[in-house]
Amino acid sequence: MYNTPQAELGRGILGRAYASLKCVKAARILIVCCLANISPGAGQAQNKPPQPDVFLITIDTLRADHVHCYGYENIHTPALDGLARDGIRFAQAFTPSPITNTSHTSILTGLLPSSHGVTDFAVPLAPTHPTLAELLKKNGYHTAAFIGAVILDSKTLAPGLDRGFDFYDNFPAHSQTKSRWGRIERRGMDVVQHAKAWMTAHPAGSHFVWVHLYDPHDPYEPPPPYSLTYKDRLYDGEIAYADSALGGFLGYLKKIGRYDHALIVVVGDHGEGLGEHREDTHGIFLYDSTTHVPLIVKLPAQPHPDQVVKTQVRTTDILPTVVDWLGIPVPERLDGASLKPYFDGAEERDRTAFGETDYPLRFGWAPLRSVRAEGFKFIEAPRPELYDLHADPGELANHYQASDLTVQKFRAMLAEVKARASTPLAVGAAGQGSSDALKALGYQGQSGGFSANAAETSRLPDPKDKIEEQNLLHSAMIASDDSRTDQARQALEKVLQLDPNSPTALRQLGELEFHTGDYARAAEHLKLVREVRPEDSTAAFYEGQAREKIGDFGGSRDALEASLKLTPGQFPARLLLGQVYLSLKDPKNAEDQFEAALLLQPKSAEAQQGLTQAQELQKPGH
Numbered sequence: 025m026y027n028t029p030q031a032e033l034g035r036g037i038l039g040r041a042y043a044s045l046k047c048v049k050a051a052r053i054l055i056v057c058c059l060a061n062i063s064p065g066a067g068q069a070q071n072k073p074p075q076p077d078v079f080l081i082t083i084d085t086l087r088a089d090h091v092h093c094y095g096y097e098n099i100h101t102p103a104l105d106g107l108a109r110d111g112i113r114f115a116q117a118f119t120p121s122p123i124t125n126t127s128h129t130s131i132l133t134g135l136l137p138s139s140h141g142v143t144d145f146a147v148p149l150a151p152t153h154p155t156l157a158e159l160l161k162k163n164g165y166h167t168a169a170f171i172g173a174v175i176l177d178s179k180t181l182a183p184g185l186d187r188g189f190d191f192y193d194n195f196p197a198h199s200q201t202k203s204r205w206g207r208i209e210r211r212g213m214d215v216v217q218h219a220k221a222w223m224t225a226h227p228a229g230s231h232f233v234w235v236h237l238y239d240p241h242d243p244y245e246p247p248p249p250y251s252l253t254y255k256d257r258l259y260d261g262e263i264a265y266a267d268s269a270l271g272g273f274l275g276y277l278k279k280i281g282r283y284d285h286a287l288i289v290v291v292g293d294h295g296e297g298l299g300e301h302r303e304d305t306h307g308i309f310l311y312d313s314t315t316h317v318p319l320i321v322k323l324p325a326q327p328h329p330d331q332v333v334k335t336q337v338r339t340t341d342i343l344p345t346v347v348d349w350l351g352i353p354v355p356e357r358l359d360g361a362s363l364k365p366y367f368d369g370a371e372e373r374d375r376t377a378f379g380e381t382d383y384p385l386r387f388g389w390a391p392l393r394s395v396r397a398e399g400f401k402f403i404e405a406p407r408p409e410l411y412d413l414h415a416d417p418g419e420l421a422n423h424y425q426a427s428d429l430t431v432q433k434f435r436a437m438l439a440e441v442k443a444r445a446s447t448p449l450a451v452g453a454a455g456q457g458s459s460d461a462l463k464a465l466g467y468q469g470q471s472g473g474f475s476a477n478a479a480e481t482s483r484l485p486d487p488k489d490k491i492e493e494q495n496l497l498h499s500a501m502i503a504s505d506d507s508r509t510d511q512a513r514q515a516l517e518k519v520l521q522l523d524p525n526s527p528t529a530l531r532q533l534g535e536l537e538f539h540t541g542d543y544a545r546a547a548e549h550l551k552l553v554r555e556v557r558p559e560d561s562t563a564a565f566y567e568g569q570a571r572e573k574i575g576d577f578g579g580s581r582d583a584l585e586a587s588l589k590l591t592p593g594q595f596p597a598r599l600l601l602g603q604v605y606l607s608l609k610d611p612k613n614a615e616d617q618f619e620a621a622l623l624l625q626p627k628s629a630e631a632q633q634g635l636t637q638a639q640e641l642q643k644p645g646h
């Protein structure tokens with residue numbers, strides 16, 4: 025089960041000689057490993073911290089087949105390759121989720137998305153699920169997390185993910201800059217710099233540090249020289265840059281003497297579609313392009329040079345592996361299991377990899393579930409899919425038949441997972457700010473409109489029929505955040521050609537026209553949103569604002585009333601409705617709205633002024 029990665033060694037006579045030398049060396053070390061009793065903390069010197077440091081580095085949007093040590097020849101990833109040489113490379117590791125906050129929650133809890141419940145942005149992680157940070161902190165670790173994107177910010181989009189961390193490097197609540205850097209995203213080098221500064225300030229004791237490198241996530245904008253070296257393959261350029269940031273962090277650990285005795289895990293949170301199955305980015309589908317990720321584990325003082333495990337494992341196995349290695353009791357109810365038996369060859373069986381995505385629900389499309397086992401992939405969808413992965417690794421020829429025994433077996437496995445699923449906690453108070461951040465990162469759609477457990481999900485459109493729309497919506501969001509308004513508008517209009525009732529496109533177009541000052545067109549689009557999705561209070565609020573701007577006070581009143589009926593606690597909507605009633609020469613109703621606004625913000629001068637005006641107008645003589 026241990027194989028030398030031939031892809032990187034099969035170059036010329038020198039390469040072959042080196043390869044055979046490495047095989048001999050690897051075999052010798054393997055024997056030593058098998059003879060040695062691999063116990064927690066083995067090999068620790070007296071003057072080392074009581075327990076090995078643990079470093080978890082997650083690299084966002086990292087396809088396994090775009091990393092050099094995974095056989096990709098067109099890229100330099102020396103840090104990942106070096107770590108794989110010092111550790112164990114899992115050639116077949118899978119994430120259960122193709123979307124960032126859900127997949128990271130699975131890494132940090134050892135649970136499937138349906139078990140931990142964080143299946144959408146801003147859903148809080150339930151306190152009943154212990155995180156890796158909590159488990160290590162309880163065992164004396166100093167803990168810190170350094171994130172590369174606001175998508176993992178525990179104050180807005182990832183509440184609860186900071187549990188167990190002494191320090192969690194969130195983004196500033198109010199950013200002064202319009203640039204995406206520092207506002208919604210940090211370059212890998214900056215993330216590493218923050219982590220190094222914290223470690224330098226906290227030198228004592230054992231550390232658990234999580235570093236999240238967001239760079240390979242789109243838009244692909246690597247800094248020089250990667251922007252030049254990889255000018256025709258900017259995604260690869262981002263990976264090469266993220267690798268250099270990883271190299272910076274590992275180099276620092278070596279310099280301060282904390283590398284050799286550390287347990288280091290590097291993993292991708294999900295992959296990237298890159299147009300395969302017509303998916304540009306990630307989140308909608310469960311094909312290998314977005315679920316097959318690199319996973320490298322370097323053990324403390326336990327050289328496993330060039331060891332490769334080819335059996336199928338999961339990112340939910342990371343938490344149980346770390347705590348098992350450290351001798352900490354593994355939490356009882358986990359979906360993952362320790363990978364320790366693979367380290368010494370005691371285990372050789374593939375583990376069943378489940379996949380789950382509820383991201384399509386944000387657009388009103390069916391959620392997907394998958395099982396990857398025994399050389400097959402089954403995807404439960406309105407039009408289900410079955411792939412023979414040996415004959416068809418690209419998952420192109422769908423052999424689904426309801427009578428197929430594999431299908432029936434996999435369906436039964438999915439039913440078991442569903443029976444164990446937890447009910448997600450209500451979406452947190454993710455205000456307009458975090459919603460804007462989501463859009464800036466290219467994610468859109470609305471939460472809370474559909475339920476993943478409802479029987480009607482099977483009647484929702486199949487995401488396979490909607491993926492072109494999603495690609496266009498995604499590029500519109502990125503263009504919009506980048507102030508490329510015309511490109512955003514074109515993409516959204518194309519979506520409406522495909523689906524004239526797309527609430528997501530109508531709302532984005534409405535907001536875009538609103539922000540560019542075309543209030544009449546904005547009001548038209550937003551009115552259509554309200555017809556398709558009457559529960560969308562934000563669209564109604566925008567429509568109310570747009571109609572007020574063009575002097576349609578009656579229309580504005582109706583839209584604002586509708587918005588406030590859905591979400592009563594909106595101060596700006598109350599205030600505006602009061603002003604609209606004044607314009608309609610209805611001071612009694614204006615007074616009610618200003619009073620309600622003052623209940624929400626008692627110190628508001630505008631609301632107070634409005635109230636006084638409304639009361640004056642009701643006095644005799646007016």
Ligand SMILES: [Zn+2]
Pocket residue numbers: 084085123124125241293294
């Ligand atoms: Zn991600």
